[in-house]
Amino acid sequence: MRIRYQLYLLTSAVGFMAISSLGIILFSQTSKYPKIINEAGLVRGGTQRIVKLRLLGQVPTDLITATDERINTLINGDPAQDIPPATDPEFRQAMQNVQQQWDALKVELNRPQINTAAIAERSEELFDATNNANSVMEKIAGREYQRVFVLETVVVVAELIILVIVGFVIQRITKVLSGIANQIASASTETAAAIAEQEKVIAQQAASVNQTTTTMEELGASSRQSAEQADASSAGAKQTMELSTSGLQGVRHTTEGIDVLKDNVSAIAEKIMQLSEQTTQITSVSELVADIANQTNILALNAAVEAARAGEQGKGFSVVAQEVRKLADQSKKSAEKITALIRETQASINSTVMVTDEGTKTAAECIKLAQSTRETFETIADSINSVFVNSQQIALSSKQQAVGVQQAVSAMNAINLGAREASTSVSQIKTATQQLLESAQTLKERV
Known part of the structure; x- marks a missing residue:
């Protein structure tokens, strides 16, 4: 095998091994961040589901235990899941805040009597804490990815420089590199064209991702607005519900007052009946007085007759008899007046008895009406309570939808970040390829 081929093979192998080794090392360092972000998202969604189940009367012990384990893993790490301890001060502080908010929420969840307002408040605070922890981890991941990208770029540029240097060395060794330079120039041109096309595609993808992210953010805002409504x-x-409860209490007080009024009217009726009996007795006594007056008048008349028979000796007795007769007449007239007054009083008492009886009947009808009103208020209170519970469930569902949309926005942001990094990488590779093309042209001219 010719020397130039051996040099090409050796240089390519060394460069590939160096880039592969560095890529493996950097990937192992950055692969932990998606797991941590995913676990934080599971904590956020899991706590919202726990709150919803608890408000429905269930006690999700398994979910509570799993949430405790996830929070502990995010703070102290878990080798089995390849999650390291939280060494970044900002992220550790954010997770400790999540731990505190979770402990406060568990206190409310473990109470025998559910306090919906307190649970909703604690759930909202925990939701904000988990969102903050996610944001902190996303910023840390972004910084780490940027650092990795810079390192990879430096290595790629260094490898390209090494290749150029090796090209110059090979040029000094053999003049056959002219043909190779032509091939490099041609390949660089084709690569530049391909990279330009890829850059357009990546730009289009980035624009689509940005549009999708904007749509998801608008959907998230709509979900949050629905939750607020x-x-x-x-x-x-x-x-x-509180007003209906107050009205129900007022109806109950009214019913109790009407019951008392009914008892008082009944007592008045009894007293009037006693008064009627006593007026009847007074009438009997008045009639007896009238009879006595009549008898006294007859006795006075007889005494006057006897006094007339007695002559002069009976004149004084005759005067006394006349006075007694006058007194008897006056007593009779007074008894007759008393009897008339008693009869009028008796008639008034009878009318009062009838009015009292009507009042008793009216009070009974009022009691029935008040009881019916109380039952109506109780039905209204039950219906309002059902509306209140349904509103709470709708609010929780809207919050869960907002959480899901937020997670989707986070995922789209991660994709957008990757697309931007890819676009930057393509631009840098394009620049490096252009430089390589220029170097190949220079090499071709010098050969």
Whole structure:
């Protein structure tokens, strides 16, 4: 085999081995970042699912345990999953904040009585903490990918320089490199054309990815707006439920007051009946007084007759008899007036008894109406409670959709970053190829 071929083979093998070794090393260093970002995304989505299941009355122990393990893995690392400990101070602080928010949320989840507002607040804080941790890791990954790209570019440029140097050495050894220079020039031209086409394709892909990312961000904003509207509806339903509960209590107080009024009316009716009986007794006494007055009048008349028979001796007795007769007449008239007054009082009492009886019946009807109103309020309260629970579930579903859209946006951003890096790489390779073409032309002219 000719020397130039051996040199070509040796140079190509060494360059390939160097680039491959460096690529393997750099890939092993950067392959951990997608796993960490994926685990952080699983923590974010898992906690939202746990909250939803807990609000539905379930206790997802398995999901809680898995979330604890993932957070511990992201902080302390796991050799089995090839995830290193969080050594970056910013990312470690972000994950410790996630740990604190998760512990606070678990306290609310483990309470026997579910506090929907507290769980939603803690869930929102944990959601923000996990988003922050994801953003920090994405920035770290971006810096690491940029560093790797720079190293790879330096190695590629160094390899190209080495190839040019080897070309000059081979030119000094043999003049046969003229044909090889022609081949290099032709290949470089074709490669430049192919790279230009590839650059156009990558630019189109980058534009498509940017458009898709914008669409996903708009969808995420719409999902967040839907979640906010669902939260507002939930708050309105809660306020309406509180008002209906207050109205129900007012109806209950009204029912109790009507019950007391009914008892008071019944007591008044009993007292009026007793008063009626007592007026009846007074009437009997008044009639007895009238009878006594009549008898006294008759006795006075008889006494006057006897006094007239007695002559002068009976005049004084006659005067007394006349006075007694007058008193008897006055007593009779007074008894008759008392009897008339008692009869009028009796008629009024009878009317009062009838009105009291109507009042008792009206109070009973009011009690029935109040009970019906209370049942209606209870039905309204149950319906509003159902609306409140449904609003909470809609809010949680909207938040989960927002989380999914955010994850998709993160993935599209990663793809966009890769496309930009690929475009930059193609541009640099294009520049290097152009330089190589110029070097080949120079080599051809010197040969």
